[in-house]
Amino acid sequence: MPIQYYIYLALALFSIGVIGVLVRKNAIIVFMCIELMLNAVNLLLVAFSKMHHGVAFAADKTSTAGIDGQLFVFFIMVVAAAEVSVGLAIIVMLYRNTHSVDVNFLNRLKN
Amino acid sequence: MDTTQILFWFLSGLALVSALMVLLSKNPIHSILWLILVFFAISGHYVLLNAQFLAIVNLIVYAGAIMVLFLFVVMLMNLSKEKEDQKNVWMKLSGIIAGGCFLISTCNVIFNAQSTSKELVGKVALLKEGNIGLIGPLGKALFSDYVVPFEISSVLFLSAMVGAVVIGKKD
Numbered sequence: 275m276p277i278q279y280y281i282y283l284a285l286a287l288f289s290i291g292v293i294g295v296l297v298r299k300n301a302i303i304v305f306m307c308i309e310l311m312l313n314a315v316n317l318l319l320v321a322f323s324k325m326h327h328g329v330a331f332a333a334d335k336t337s338t339a340g341i342d343g344q345l346f347v348f349f350i351m352v353v354a355a356a357e358v359s360v361g362l363a364i365i366v367m368l369y370r371n372t373h374s375v376d377v378n379f380l381n382r383l384k385n
Numbered sequence: 386m387d388t389t390q391i392l393f394w395f396l397s398g399l400a401l402v403s404a405l406m407v408l409l410s411k412n413p414i415h416s417i418l419w420l421i422l423v424f425f426a427i428s429g430h431y432v433l434l435n436a437q438f439l440a441i442v443n444l445i446v447y448a449g450a451i452m453v454l455f456l457f458v459v460m461l462m463n464l465s466k467e468k469e470d471q472k473n474v475w476m477k478l479s480g481i482i483a484g485g486c487f488l489i490s491t492c493n494v495i496f497n498a499q500s501t502s503k504e505l506v507g508k509v510a511l512l513k514e515g516n517i518g519l520i521g522p523l524g525k526a527l528f529s530d531y532v533v534p535f536e537i538s539s540v541l542f543l544s545a546m547v548g549a550v551v552i553g554k555k556d
Contacts, residue, residue: 275393277508278499282492283397287423289488290404296480302413302459306420309451310404313427316443321510324434324518328511341517341526347439348527351446352538356545358451362458363549369462370555 280321287314301365301375305358312354319343319350389512392433400426413459417452424448434510436518 287310294307323343330339369375403422410416424447431440499505516522527535 275390275510275512277505277510278495279393279397280510281495283400285488285491285495286401287404289484289491290401290408292487293481293484294408296483297408297477300413302455303407303416306407306416306455309447310407310420310423313424313443313447316439317427317430320431320434320436320439320518324436324510324512324515325508327515327517328509331511331515338517338522338526340515341522344436344439344518344523345527345531348442348523349534349538351442352541355446355451356541358454359549360545360552362454363552366458366462367552375462 277321277325280318284314284318284321287311287317299376299378301368301377304377305361305365309354309358312350316347316350319347323347389433392429393512396426396429396433400430414456417455417459421448421452424452431518433512434518435513435515438518438520438523 291307291311291314294310295304298304298307320343323340325340326343327337327340330337365375372379400423403419403426406419407416407423410419424443428440428443428448431437431443495505
């Protein structure tokens, strides 16, 4: 597939995630849209890694040219998993104190 | 259109429709289920790009562990029964316009460059071939070149676990 199609798909998914973070009020849905953004970036990284690999594969069948992109995706998944656990712990703690997961309501923490 | 192209368009359409339904669902549990469908579609894309290890890791870690964690939190907080009153209509509209401007401006950059830029012309993501996505070469590169980030990520997991337990503790 031409690489532009992957770029458009990843951009569309990322901007749907951005709109989700801005529009939704529930803190858990906001968090899920952040995961959607991370996945869009993962998809684009894997597509670019295969693009670079395709260039090197045509010349030399044993090259491992694009492997850095896929390893970076692996580490992004690692960081996302750690971040989700800590973030959900924070949300549960906030719910325990205020009985609401509304991001507008959490604004009142400053008073 | 051969089968890889049909699969690509089907998986892309499924991912986009499911992502939109994540935004538009009223019930948080429905949003989580649509997001799991997005992850399945993206794993399908990974399989199409022959990144098999990442496809399975994506399914196990994201759809299997992270989304189940979200479901547990939503079910324990009993959020599906609450009615979420909406944000101000102008705020939602300005959010949609901001995100839409971002999408349009970045897509315009790619669209203008795709026939003239030398990095984009003729570049094809290699589908179904190439062995960098298989577990053997990936493991060799991970444990030879990237062993330091790998060990540091274990420290990261330890700190995340300790942090989650400390934050969630009732005292």
